[in-house]
Amino acid sequence: MSERENILGRIREALTLSADVPGHKQNNLLQVVSEEEAAPHIHEWLPAVGETIEDGLALFAKNSAELKTDFRLVDSLEDLNAQITEMASGWKKIATHSGELTDAVGDKLGLPVCSTDEGYEASDLESCDVGITQCDCLVAQTGSVLVTARSAGGRALSVLPPHHIVLAQRSQLLPDLPAAFALLEERYASNYPSFISLITGPSRTGDIERILVLGAHGPKQLTVFCL
Amino acid sequence: MTTPVHQFHTDANRAAQDLQQRAQIQSALSSYETACEARKSAFRDWESARQTAAEIKWDAVNHLDQHLREFADKLESRGTQVHWASNEQQARDIILEIIRSNNAHSIIKSKVMTGEEIHINEALEKAAFDVVESDLGEFIVQLRREAPYHFVFPAMHLKRGEISELFNRELGTALTEDPEELTMIARRVLRDKYITADVGISGANFAIAETGMISITENEGNARLTCALPKVHIALLGIEKVLPRLRDLALFLPMLATAGAGQALTCYNSLYGGPRQPDECDGPEEFHVVLLDNNRTQLLADKQQRDALHCIRCGACLNVCPIYRSIGGHTYGTTYQGPIGSVITPHLRGLQDWKHLSSASSLCGACTQVCPVKIDLHHHLLHNRRNAVIDKPVWREKLQFAIFRSVMNRPKLYRFCVRIGRLMQPLHRLVDGTRLDPARGWTQTRKLPRIAPQTFKDFWRNRK
Amino acid sequence: MKVTLFIPCFIDLCHPNVGMSIVQILEQLGHTIDYPEELTCCGQPAFNSGCWDEARDVAVKVVERLQDAEVIVIASGSCGAMLKVFYPELFQKTGCEQAAKSVANKTFEFSDFLVTKLGVTDLGARFPARVTFHDGCHGLRELDLKQQPRTLLSHVRDLELLEMSEAETCCGFGGTFSTKFPMISSAMGDGKCASAQETGAEYIVSNDSSCLMHLQGLLDRQGKPLKTIHLAEVLTSS
Structure with a gap:
């Protein structure tokens, strides 16, 4: 018998006796939540988010400030390009992937580009000053950016260079985490990307005396542009 | 070779008196506490x-x-x-x-x-x-x-x-x-x-x-x-x-x-x-x-403690645990420290070798209160203690509690013991806190409470 | 009401004043006291040490004697938790299961009985001192006693309640734990005393004499002036 069958067999045997549901002995709370019952409730317990898109943007901005994410609302592609050009002083090389927004920005800088579209050398990507990506959505509740291997140029582009710039559109802002996971299902359920990540602020650590330091291994800076 | 229990006692005694290390843990965890409370209330x-x-x-x-x-x-x-x-x-x-x-x-x-x-x-x-x-x-x-x-x-x-x-x-x-x-x-x-x-x-x-x-x-x-x-x-x-x-x-x-x-x-x-x-x-x-x-399947088979497998390893139970905060992480000698470690290690690595971790708890329940997935942690420490006794009784303790049972269930014997205790009190002063003191477990750091001249039972009988 | 009083062993032996104060309070409120002299211990030391057979042998006497009581008042949060929370588990699948549940249902810790059951909050006491309150863990987390003792203290004249930052942190007593692991227990107790001292209080008040016995033992050994006193004794001061 395979080890898989051994383990599954031990599990089945162990489960012949049923266990109490936590919290049900003391107070007769609800039944164990089934999928249909749990999902609609989860958002009710999580931290509050506003009703309108404006509330969402305000919350995203507030969370970004706390997380030390540089969040910028821009009116137009021109505005976006102007701001990125200003940031680019001192950059020697950028990394990006092809996409509607990244294409509109990357070429304008006149810097050498490492594109991850067709594969790349890790050391080449590592030598870039910035990784510019798109994303799947922004989450107001937590100030997070949802990226996947497909939407953001693979696994490493958004984590290896010291500065990660996200280009997003206002319509990509979602209120909360349940909405973000619903979007993933809707968009990818038939064939998920092998990598999905919720990025919440620049890389950080508190491993030395619990003192916050940014840029532990990932980007020291995270900039989110919202058109 | 030192057994886990001896090692634990040695390390715990040293760590509990290491004020510097305790202060370091307290200060490391105090910012966590504030942030955690704020996040929960959000x-x-x-x-x-x-x-x-x-x-x-x-x-x-x-x-x-x-x-x-x-x-x-x-x-x-x-x-x-x-x-x-x-x-x-x-x-x-x-x-x-x-x-x-x-x-x-x-x-x-x-x-x-x-x-x-x-x-x-x-x-x-x-x-x-x-x-x-x-x-x-x-x-x-x-x-x-x-x-x-x-x-x-x-x-x-x-x-x-x-x-x-x-x-x-x-x-x-x-x-x-x-x-x-x-x-x-x-x-x-x-x-x-x-x-x-x-x-x-x-x-x-x-x-x-x-x-x-x-x-x-x-x-x-x-x-x-x-x-x-x-x-x-x-x-x-x-x-x-x-x-x-x-x-x-x-x-x-x-x-x-x-x-x-x-x-x-x-x-x-x-x-x-x-x-x-x-x-x-x-x-x-x-x-x-x-x-x-x-051995996770062994823990799974224990329906009373199966919920310990709900653990998401957040570490909240360690952070609030007054034992962890007094003895630090290395003292446990386990992969998983703190209350969750004390609950599951006896299942993962052997009850008799690791049961002392379940005894090394005041059962205060702070861990259970903070556990985000509601594991009944401090009650499981009690269950481990019970299971350890069923599995392999410690005869000294069995004897202690056999005596305890006889005294508590026989009012006359209880009264007799109180009287003996009163007589012994002046003698005890001679050995109080020393190595000769049979109550050294208590008196090493604490004064022994005195038996009152009139117990409550005396008071009640006199009143009648 | 006929109140059956359960006085735990360490209160009987070392802190009889706590029991006397409770008798005084309940009688003043017009209740009759029934005190079963033959009961001494709830069995918790054996239970907490894993010797459930021995614990049951002691507890069964308690259950048999108390099952017909109208209401049971117990002078300790810890022993209260034993009767209310652990007896039903201890007697699970035994002939006493129903009786144990019935005892559990009508058992009240002293402060809970006054505030929740009787709705009494002011006993006309006066205690001119600065005090801080220690929440015994069993009372706090097994029996949900947080407000009850504070409500009673808030009506005591000339008493100033100063909350300590570590009010809900364990004092380190933990029954047999205190002698099996004395150094850990004492380290925890030291933390508690330091937190109490920071408030500037003269007394640590609690509804659990066992915690206080441990803390007083530490304070005496270290020659510290801070004193401990049970809630019931505060409530009978004038």
Whole structure:
């Protein structure tokens, strides 16, 4: 018998006796939540988010400030390009992937580009000053950016260079985490990307005396542009 | 050879009197406490969230066979190799075999507690592989050649000066008291390792059955790099990590961050569902998931304590535990410290060898109160104590309680003992607190209370 | 009401004033006291040490004697938790299961009985001192006693309640734990005393004499002036 069958067999045997549901002995709370019952409730317990898109943007901005994410609302592609050009002083090389927004920005800088579209050398990507990506959505509740291997140029582009710039559109802002996971299902359920990540602020650590330091291994800076 | 219980007593006695270390733990945890409370109150209903989380985990663990099968099948359908290990040895062999068959030499690891459980680093080093921990705290304790002090904050016990000296000694870097500079030293050293490593080893915080993905929670980005750059990725996880559905993460990720670190959400929460797919530009060529039992099924068979498998390893129970805060993490001598460690270690590594951890508790229940998935932790410590006595009674204690029973159930004998006790009191003063004192367990640090001239029973009888 | 009083062993032996104060209070409120002299211990030391057979042998006497009581008042949160929370588990699947449940249902810790059951909050006491309150863990977490003792203290004249930051942190007593692991227990107790001292209080008040016995023992050994006193004794001061 395979080890898989051994383990599954031990599990089945162990489960012949049923266990109490936590919290049900003391107070007769609800039944164990089934999928249909749990999902609609989860958002009710999580931290509050506003009703309108404006509330969402305000919350995203507030969370970004706390997380030390540089969040910028821009009116137009021109505005976006102007701001990125200003940031680019001192950059020697950028990394990006092809996409509607990244294409509109990357070429304008006149810097050498490492594109991850067709594969790349890790050391080449590592030598870039910035990784510019798109994303799947922004989450107001937590100030997070949802990226996947497909939407953001693979696994490493958004984590290896010291500065990660996200280009997003206002319509990509979602209120909360349940909405973000619903979007993933809707968009990818038939064939998920092998990598999905919720990025919440620049890389950080508190491993030395619990003192916050940014840029532990990932980007020291995270900039989110919202058109 | 010292047994775990002797070692525990020795270390606990020393640590409990080490005021400096206790102050260090207190100060490290005080900022956590404030942040954690603030995050909990940001939830519209933390208690309902806990209840639902507990119920979802109950479902996961009580239908573990179905969920695991789904998890493994989904992963395999997308090119992942799933391995099953019943024990430590099998897990080590599987991992070594993968590494050897890839002709790999250098290995980068992100934080993996199951790795500590199976002593993978020792096995890899013995086989002459170069293995480096990439999580900053783990990197530090690896350089010190010691175990993590806390399974969430591995280097919590160290001051920056000690870390600076360590780096100076081991890496040859200049001394600095600046945490940022120290962090950057580790960043520089490890950058190179990510790029040159042949294999990345990670753990997982959750295993999503519905979609066949592992979920990794981290702040530093080291796990993301570990899972992105090397051409082989091995994830080692306990079989209890399953969550039924992808959307369950909408609840579990913020709860883990809140309870674990006082954050709304940890910096990176990443899902991995396979090796690099045909339409993707990077990621490992091979993705191996190793599922570890290592006596978890034995804990599963104990229906009373099965909920201990709900644990999401947030560490909240350690952070509030007055015992942990008094004796520190190394004293436990276990992979998992604190209340959850005291509950599960007797199941994972033998009841008789590890039952002392269940006795080393005042049963205050602070752990149970904070557990985000409502594990009945402090009651399980009681259950372990009971099971240990049923399994193998300690005759000295049996005798003690046989006497206790006779005295408490016989009013006349009780009264006689009180009288003897009163007579002994003046004599006791001669030995109070010394090595000759039969009550030294109490009197070493505390004055013994005196038997009142008139007990309550005397008072009541006189009144009548 | 006929109140059956359960006085735990350490109160009987070392802190009889606590029991006397409770008798005084309940009688003043017009209740009759029934005190079963033959009962001494709830069995918790054996229970907490894992010797459930021995614990049951002691507890069964308690259950048999108390099952027909109208209401049971117990002078300790810890022993109260034993009767209310652990007896039903201890007697699970035994002939006493129903009786144990019935005892559990009508058992009240002293402060809970006054505030929740009787609705009494002001006993006309006067205690001119600065005090801080220690929440015994069993009372706090097994019996949900948080407000009850504070409500009673808030009506005591000339008493100033100064909350300590570590009010809900365990004092380190923990029954047999205190002698099996004396150094850990004492380290925890030291933390508690330091937190109490920070408030500037003269007394640590609690509804659990066992915690106080441990804390007083530490304070005496270290020659500290801070004193401990049970809630019931505060409530009978004038």
